[in-house]
């Protein structure tokens with residue numbers, strides 16, 4: 260079996276006791292790396308002066324090596340804070356209004372990708388499989404190819420891929436699109452994202468489509484396919500079951516004093532729809548005054564990317580909004596919204612999910628959204644809670660039994676919330692069973708295997724003899740992968 264090289268912006272390096280930061284993605288990739296032996300390369304999170312970039316820092320654990328590089332302060336500003344977080348992130352989440360293009364940042368993004376390629380090159384062996392993750396590193400394959408690398412390289416995009424009208428607003432769209440076609444396998448979260456990508460290729464007249472998942476640009480054929488990411492379903496369910504014995508769980512139950520808990524868990528990010536969610540909760544309370552004093556919304560939101568001004572402003576907006584609702588509707592012994600800016604450990608989070616009668620997972624746009632999946636996995640099968648899920652989260656393509664909402668429609672979300680809280684046990688059970696079966700079948704390990712099978716399986720330069728798409732041009736409206744699960 261070929262060795263596996265994973266490249267991502269940040270790397271979950273195990274600490275001195277050998278425990279890696281928890282999280283399904285890290286666990287799944289670590290399992291794959293252990294099976295094949297391998298290397299995980301990324302940024303150390305440190306910045307330094309131009310002349311201070313030293314050799315890679317290496318941490319070894321068993322047959323896995325974690326290799327970290329520092330970046331210069333200028334690199335971090337241009338590549339990470341600049342182009343990745345202030346252009347690619349907003350554009351891929353359909354926020355054209357927040358994208359800030361700057362030539363310097365764009366150049367920095369490509370320069371740092373070249374730099375990552377040069378750091379990887381001396382460590383590469385001929386038959387290594389390379390798996391690149393996420394929007395920070397789109398041009399990495401093109402840089403590696405330019406430096407002579409012929410290995411099979413795969414890319415997985417964790418965030419949405421936008422429709423052509425949105426994507427093409429980016430001044431460097433051509434380079435990014437062409438850069439992607441240098442991969443052998445491109446993974447998206449949903450069929451919808453892959454079709455958006457195919458539409459972008461078609462709009463730019465780049466190559467041709469050979470079949471549902473195969474494309475050809477110049478002499479090179481590649482695969483573009485949805486691989487919906489999952490969680491460690493059974494492990495997470497076990498953590499949630501055990502969490503009911505913890506002190507935090509008891510204290511929380513006590514403090515709820517019989518009120519129904521509604522939960523929201525998101526990094527602080529404008530894509531997560533937190534302000535619309537609070538609006539919907541307020542509308543629900545106002546329209547259903549008999550629910551007042553009987554429900555509490557716990558919104559757990561660790562701060563993220565505070566160096567980007569939009570995020571700092573958002574922190575103020577959400578805190579003020581929660582304060583205003585609490586001031587207007589709260590009583591001396593009831594606070595409608597508890598707003599917490601903390602990251603919680605997984606057992607604590609799992610226990611809170613299990614305690615909550617309903618989860619509001621209402622992003623305006625999300626690649627997948629693992630919180631939705633964790634909430635379902637954490638439920639008590641005898642008395643499961645209700646998942647209110649945005650139809651604009653990738654997870655909505657799989658979790659069809661959730662109560663799907665349009666987060667822009669505040670009143671509609673408020674009514675769905677009322678319906679969800681009143682949902683009879685039998686319906687809750689049925690919906691939960693359907694969702695849980697999906698999560699068990701397509702957990703994060705299955706996701707990882709499916710991608711790596713495709714990455715190790717295809718021949719890069721062979722043009723397959725697949726039939727052309729049945730519909731004219733590139734657009735395919737019906738795609739059987741929409742319901743396909745990876746049974747491996």
Ligand code: ADQ
Pocket residue numbers: 282283417418488524525526559560561601602603604605608625626627628629630631633
């Ligand atoms: P994110 O945007 O970070 O990920 P998400 O998929 O919801 O979003 O995952 C966040 C993870 O962080 C979850 O495992 C969750 O439990 C954890 N988390 C969130 N808030 C927390 C808190 N307060 N304390 C502790 N843990 C917390 C990106 C994309 C998503 C895609 C993932 C994976 O934006 O769409 O689902 O990658 O591909």
